[in-house]
Amino acid sequence: MRYTEALSTHSSQAANKTLRNTYGLLSLTLLFSAFTAGMSMAFNLPHPGLIITLVGFYGLLFLTHKFKNSSAGLLCVFALTGFMGITLGPILSMYMNMPGGGSLIMSALGITGLSFLGLSAYALISKKDFSFLNGFITVGFFVLLFAVIAGIFIKMPALQIFISAGFALFSAAVILLQTSQIVRGGETNYIVATVTLYVSLYNMFLSVLSLLGMSRD
Secondary structure, eight states, X not given: OHHHHHHHHHHHHHHHHHHHHHHHHHHHHHHHHHHHHHHHHHTTOOOOOHHXXXXXHHHHHHHHHHXXXXXXXXXXXXXXXXXXXXXXXXXXXXXXXXXXXXXXXXXXXXXXXXXXXXXXXXXXXXOOOOTTHHHHHHHHHHHXXXXXXXXXXXXXXXXXHHHHHHHHHHHHHHHHHHHHHHHTXXXXXXXXXXXXXXXXXXXXXXXXXXXXXXXXX
């Protein structure tokens, strides 16, 4: 009985440590990403394009997972989030040039932040097992991938709304699942957890911003 209690206490402490490290690193990466996005806007850098963005993202993501158990993994995390901030800068500049673009960006930031806090709080307080979302996330990934490819050739507002709304829901599911895994001890690597949450927040922010922009139009 004492052994079981000691094991439970140890698991809880490990989960709390992973959670603290994840949120701490996530805060730093968000600040760094905001900095690189601001620099990209200040220097009016062009968007690198879809191919360079995908190659840079997946290349740095691969390196982050490869070195997730070493200090080099931290460098890869900042390289990845910094790169994503650079790609975000030109998009924000485009919205800033729109009438009321600044308010759209701030609204998207507020909605994304509140959504993250609400989802995280629910997963932390309830401590529910959200592993059932694995199927939804897997299917959702392929559906969204197909929709994005179709969107390249089919310029339909309804399809763009579906893609943006789909990515927002997909990101919300990932945040719930990842937070739940940390709390329940299923995820012990804070570098992997940080990258997963960062990418989810990045996608959610762009999705909400796109939806707000389309509603304004």
